[in-house]
């Protein structure tokens with residue numbers, strides 16, 4: 001029998017890899033997928049948590065935003081890229097991760113109806129007036145009409161996270177534990193974390209990244225969100241319904257209802273005050289009976305600029321980041337996980353308005 005070759009690293013008890021990724025939310029998932037697809041050896045460290053941003057999110061990609069109903073940043077590029085990414089990864093995992101859908105936007109008053117109608121003439125790609133409104137009158141009470149936002153995507157995030165986690169485990173690429181920064185030794189060309197040696201460690205920690213020793217000076221902001229998981233027999237699951245809150249098809253035939261955008265809070269627990277407020281609104285809006293089966297809350301990794309943090313630290317090139325997705329992780333992450341992959345492997349530039357080196361000045365103060 002032939003002896004297996006023993007590499008020096010195995011001999012010393014080290015596991016060598018190209019990239020060590022901290023976190024397996026949507027950022028760590030799509031980054032590790034891209035890097036492995038490019039033939040790189042990756043290890044992901046993720047501490048299992050029941051309520052992370054990616055697990056609590058509804059998974060909607062909405063191409064328009066705000067009271068003025070304008071297109072979101074770079075959506076023409078991000079949306080088709082996201083569709084392609086979730087479709088390809090879903091095929092690899094043997095499941096369906098993304099659906100096309102529309103948002104039916106029930107105008108809460110005359111002003112919103114007029115804003116929508118004004119934009120309808122200019123935004124013919126995404127905005128429409130839905131047909132067959134007759135059926136809607138049996139489901140909802142409404143007085144100011146309905147608009148339709150087309151070409152939205154609905155991503156099954158829990159299927160994505162669980163499916164990719166299983167794949168990482170099968171490839172022996174996942175460690176389920178807390179990453180401790182005190183144990184991580186960084187020099188200009190490699191990092192060593194316990195028994196792992198990597199060329200670069202990449203921080204995909206979501207809100208836990210707010211205290212990351214290398215990136216804590218980035219302009220993060222707090223943004224808690226709550227959601228109810230509800231059974232609504234008889235409500236068709238082929239649209240998202242919106243009137244201030246969204247009713248979104250969820251797993252197991254249930255619906256996700258949310259969310260809040262809270263900047264000031266003392267903990268990440270679901271609140272009975274918000275639940276009561278939603279129940280009050282549903283009493284006037286929804287004609288169907290419903291049952292609340294769960295109440296979730298988490299925090300978005302939001303930031304002042306509403307642009308992601310992508311790239312490597314200007315002073316520590318062995319420490320990278322993919323974070324700051326705020327309320328738009330589903331549309332931003334596919335594109336910027338690929339940009340970061342291309343940057344790490346080929347040096348391809350990252351868009352300036354997403355590249356973390358735009359904060360070189362504040363990051364220069366890191367670790368001082």
Ligand SMILES: Cc1cc2nc3c(=O)[nH]c(=O)nc-3n(C[C@H](O)[C@H](O)[C@H](O)COP(=O)(O)OP(=O)(O)OC[C@H]3O[C@@H](n4cnc5c(N)ncnc54)[C@H](O)[C@@H]3O)c2cc1C
Pocket residue numbers: 022023024025026027028045046047048049052053054055056057058059060061177178179180204205206207208209224225226227258259260297298299300301322323324325326327328329330331
């Ligand atoms: C209520 C709500 C609704 C939302 N709805 C939408 C939506 O419809 N569409 C949309 O696009 N976005 C939505 N978002 C935003 C979206 O969820 C986020 O942008 C996205 O999930 C952020 O992903 P992430 O990977 O950066 O962070 P996370 O999902 O928080 O993942 C980080 C992971 O890293 C792990 N981790 C961190 N530190 C460590 C450590 N030291 N050791 C080990 N593991 C660690 C965590 O346990 C976690 O698993 C919503 C968010 C909320 C809260």
